[in-house]
Amino acid sequence: MTDTISLVWFRRDLRLHDNEALVEACAADRVVPVYCFDPGDYGTRPFGGDDSFDFEKTGAHRARFRLESVADLRSSLRDRDSDLLVRVGRPESVIPDVAAAVDAASVTMHTWPTAEEMQVEAAVKREHRDADIDPRRFWGHTLTHLDDLPMAYDDVPDTYTTFRNAVERDATVREPLHIPEIPAFPADAPDPGSIPSIADLDETLTTPRFDDRGVLRFDGGETAALDRVESYIWEGDHLREYKETRNRMLGADYSSKFSPWLNEGCLSPRYVQSEVERYEDVRVSNDSTYWLTFELRWRDFFQFQFAKHGTEFFRRGGIRDRTDIDWRTDDAQFERWAAGETGIPFVDANMRELNATGYMSNRGRQNAASFLANNLRLDWRRGAAYFETQLVDYDPASNYGNWAYIAGVGNDSRDRYFNIVKQARQYDANADYVKHWLPELDGLPAEYAHEPWTMTADEQADYGVQLGRDYPEPMVDLEASYETLR
Known part of the structure; x- marks a missing residue:
């Protein structure tokens, strides 16, 4: 009997923990993890719409962080006898080509509510229409799952306080998913490829050196993300004073600084919340522990607002x-x-x-x-x-x-x-x-x-x-x- 093969397309979800797209892919006999550097994410681009202007899509700091995050993900997969296939190209070309090359039965991916991410995803799905491949989408970047909202996403209140009160009263936060057993990388899969340099992505960029005036060296990847949670919440015991210190301007620990890892998907908000709740059980529950959850919900609020309003947010009149x-x-x-x-x-x-x-x-x-x-x-x-x-x-x-x-x-x-x-x-x-x-x-x-x-x-x-x-x-x-x- 032929083994079933699933392709998991990593996007802004560069982690193994609490990753539903990965968990579902691992139900197959073999799994091919793929990451695609989309040229459309780099270089000078028009903003689009009325009164457009040109701007640089991705600067050196985030490009460096992303490259490190992809390298860390590949290392973690290799530690588990798997690998990460890396390509530079349009996802609507790369993902179907790889899926066809490995004879994948399904492609799993996470989805986002913002226009560019949805357009790329739709383009990939269109390319799979004529193939016997099942593209499967999952929602995994918010604290409260889209399906667990106490209202339809197009009825999400436009004021944060109303949204927060409803979610706190009528929604629950799912437990983070464990890292699954990852099936072996197929022996006959295409060559995993090399991770590009920052100049390969944009010839105008060079790798930035760490400026020691900065508050923190933001190393990319899930490993650094989990280390930051450990050092901030547990080793430094900074969570107990978060509300009082979060508006300071200098120093590594006046705030959590989880945002780079959350936004590149190296860190799950549900994992952060589980650590906050464990901290409340073990050490203290106070306004500061609540306030970190408050900030995660503020982040959720805008994700659901974009699901509701779409591209209206990018208009000059808003x-x-x-x-x-x-x-x-x-x-x-x-x-x-x-x-x-x-x-x-x-x-x-x-x-x-x-x-x-x-x-x-x-x-x-x-x-x-x-x-x-x-x-x-x-x-x-x-x-x-x-x-x-x-x-x-x-x-x-x-x-x-x-x-x-x-x-x-x-x-x-x-x-x-x-x-x-x-x-x-x-x-x-x-x-x-x-x-x-x-x-x-x-x-x-x-x-x-x-x-x-x-x-x-x-x-x-x-x-x-x-x-x-x-x-x-x-x-x-x-x-x-x-x-x-x-």
């Missing part, structure tokens, strides 16, 4: 179809924002951290986004696309959903903007963060480090910081710009 905001295009101002040269230290420090490391705190993201979208009134989608390029933890739903929220075109009926200097004083009282990333301001007292434009000419001379020479003049009058938003 899901609210706002036409009353006069969004501007100014390349010079945008480039100053992107480079961290706005003359507003709290914004500049965060943007320089992002460019150097691929990461910035949630507090920093909100302020940098608010400055671009509200103070400058530049097209918020360009800012969101720049974050897509740079962030090591980019997720389309979380990124564009949060940007739309800040820009006033998303999941909030109110106009939202941040008083950036007030935020800087609250979350960086001594200007330690600002001075960390803007060493040219190191000699200033905290009040001037946050508002250098308030120094007189004599004070600038005394402190050795001349605006326009050592540090930029502010590109906008913050207070005047707030008046237009009130």
